[in-house]
Amino acid sequence: MANTIAPNNPAENSAPRQADVRTEEMLVNMGPQHPSTHGVLRVVLRTDGEMVLESVPHIGYLHRCAEKIGENVAPYQYVPYTDRMDYLAGMNNNQAFALAVEKLTGLEVPERAKYIRVMFSELNRIASHLVAIGTYGLDMGAFTPFLYCFREREMLLDLFESACGARLTYSYITIGGVTDDLPENFVDVCSEFLDYFEPKIDDYNNLLSYNHIFVKRTGNVGVVSAEDAIRFGLSGPVLRGSGVKFDLRKAKPYEIYDRFDFDVPVGLPGGTAEIPRGVVVGDCWSRYYVRVKEMVESVKIIRQCLRDIPDADEKEGVCNKKCKTVKLPDDEVYMEIENPRGQLGFYVKGDGSAIPARVKARGPSFCNLCVLEYAGKNCLLADIPAIIGSMDVVMGEVDR
């Protein structure tokens, strides 16, 4: 299927494109209420006919000063607030904050809880990428893949619900472990889901990834080179889409990621292997496709977790008993993890009391979004939703 796509005309590739659609300059306000801005993002576009000469993102519409709240509550009370930052990847956010506090206080995590954490953060990665892929299809005018993605996501949410009772804001991973042990039969139900889910990824590819129109809309659009990606501090699929094989789970393994065997997908040039022609490294399609491939890798990790997870230890439980009484030393820590959107970092500074002196979240969406000003230049108006969608930003975490 991929081979039937004609190569893009090379002359068409060099920006600025199509000089004949220029008329006169106009400022267009896109958002904050706009279906393809994925929340309350406002972008001011300086347009000239169909051409966008400049796009300036304005953020802050969802600002709740989550960092100030962090200075007023104990760490275990702050965990639910982290859910509400990146609300599509609550588990990963809980994990990032929990790891930061554990590193600062030296709190031990039970072995079984570590496996549960990795398993759920990978399941959440799949759930988050399903939303990213589905809504990206919506942005590009493909409605059906969205329904397929949400069908599978629903099953994942059922799994989360069975473990912690919540479907979106879990607070399941907490300081010192997880709040509750796995429900009965979870291992069987989860492996059943994985067996069902894995072939579905091919369906998404056939429905959306290799769709001719989709490739035309996203291939060679919003290209970010590897050097620029690092310069702008991009991370996650946005960085790897630019051909940078950097993943914190490999680069600086946290939790127990060094025990698992998995690959890190990166953006590849079009025409090779399964990559359609017309795609270049660092474009919207590459960023999108990295997410598809990451789901396959997550399935691998979860299978290994299910295989290796130790049995419940009655005495130890799944959460450190000191999680609510722990005092933060007069010290500071910065801890990063690989969230579905990129590197989520928490800077936590203690002052000897039980309440942190400062909590700062380095949101991957926040850092990834700053490249929009650079990538959304001298492109077509229709490319703007393609570029924003491929960044997969969650405004709750951009604005915090």
Next chain:
Amino acid sequence: MSFEEICQVLKSQFGDAIEETAVDSCRPFVTINADKWSEVAAFLRNDDRMAFDFLQCISAIDLLAEDKLACVYDLAAISPVSSTQDMTYLRELAVRVVTDRNAPQIPSVAHVWAAADWHEREAFDMMGIDFPGHPNLERILCPDDWVGYPLRKDYAHPLEYHGIPGTTEHELKSPRH
């Protein structure tokens, strides 16, 4: 290259600009004089021994007891770009730049790391630190006409903003403090 070795190089290069090295911290950090920060940052970015090309985060902190504000820069050097080999962090470094609380000024490093642009705007918005040399230092999360810097420890939140009450009737009747 360990933290001590990095500090050694910095000390031999910049001498007094390196004010303090907190080796025993959970995550060691080096304190650098704000006046020299711009030069040190360029050195950290461009020197072959350092090559800190990835700015992870800038966290503005309020040191109320010392009557200071500070920024903490978390830097990392990434191994050469590869699409086949797993890349890693070669080294990491945390830098603290302390500034006066009454006229807080830290030179901008947005020209050194493009990622610093938004981080510095956030620090300006939330903590009120001025970054001379920044291309577009405006509030980023709060509205442009917001008064005060919310993350300062002595911040008092406004009681009214464009007709929107900042406190509820219930709170007025039974104040929390």
